[in-house]
Amino acid sequence: MFLDLFIYLFNFFLGDSSSLRLETFLNSLWLESTPLGAIDDQIGVITTTALPQPFFEHPSFTNITAQLGTLVILHCKVNGLTDKTTVSWLRKRGTKLDLLSVGLEIYASDGRYSSAFRRPNDWQLHVTGATEHDEGHYECQVSSHPPIVHTVYLHVIAIPELEILDERGLPIKNKFYNSGSTIELKCVISKVPQPTQFIMWRHGTRILNYDTTRGGISVKTDILSDGAKSRLFIANANVHDSGNYTCSLAEVAATSVLVHVLNGETPAAMQHGGSPRSTRLGCLSAHLMLSWLVLHIR
Known part of the structure; x- marks a missing residue:
């Protein structure tokens, strides 16, 4: 083995460009036997670590x-x-x-x-x-x-617009219902794209969205591209359900309607969302017209 190494070195150094080969050989031995940090110090290499970027x-x-x-x-x-x-x-x-x-x-x-x-x-x-x-x-x-x-x-x-409609889709400020019927109110919210605020229904100061004390109350809300629609249903209405109902978009905007639940009075008014007074006036007008026709026929 030593003989082979001697022959290799002899041929390596005594061939062409022997000085260059000797320098290359010595440098390779030095690099293999010298720690990396010492090499950096001797040849002036500065090693830096890249900091992570935000x-x-x-x-x-x-x-x-x-x-x-x-x-x-x-x-x-x-x-x-x-x-x-x-x-x-x-x-x-x-x-x-x-x-x-x-x-x-x-x-x-x-x-x-x-x-x-x-x-x-x-x-x-x-x-x-x-x-x-x-x-x-x-x-x-x-x-x-x-x-x-x-x-x-x-x-x-701009501040969104809120409007309460009845079951026929008509805007209302007062609504009459017969006892035992279902209260159905629709709150339409516009001028607000896909609202993220909570849409809340109240009866007076009582929140209805998650009310479980009365029973028969449900709220269904649909979020639209330009607003939202929220429906309130109250089954088997009674006189205690009368009062002010408010639909609100968080603390941004709100609107209200006054609901009347009556025990059998003026059913025509309740079916058409009118008032008892307007119904009485209608009946009086019809009675006067009938009396006028009877007098003139005679």
Whole structure:
């Protein structure tokens, strides 16, 4: 084995370009026998570890919709922040950027702005009492290298409209029902795209959506692209079901109707949603007309 190694080295070094081959051989032996850190120190190599870059949890652009006068919360969820990076909110108007906050510090002169942090990674900008002037672009910027930006477009819409209809689809402010019948009210909500707020029915101050004390109460709600429809059913109505019924969209808007449950009085009025007084007047008019015809026929 030693003889073979000697023959190999002899042929290797005494061949063509022997000096170059000898240098290559010695360098390879040195690299194999020297620790990597010592090699870096001797040849001046600086080894660095790449730091992880921050990134957003959501897409770089989002749209949100808020009602006029409500609290708006803009979210910026960032992962991978370090103690050397900050999160800022800015308002963009054309090519102009106005600084609103850095971290939890507010720099806007408008007192309706505030900032908050919700664990684990949500840097929020709050806007109290949204107005039409608040509509537009907002930027969440992270001071990494290079910086990253998340843009939010805020749409501010008018206060939604609410209207209560009867079982025939007619708008009402008063409704008469016969005792033992089923109260059916429909609340139509418009001018609010796919409302996320809770739609609530009340009888006086009592919430009916999950009422189990009376029995026979059901609420069915359909969310639509431009609003919502909610139906209230109360079976086997009695006089205790009379009173004010309110349909509300959270604390944003509400409308009411007055329901009367009667024990057999003026059934014609109850069937047509009228009042006892209007029915009596109708009967009196018919009686007078009949009397006039009798006199003239004679």
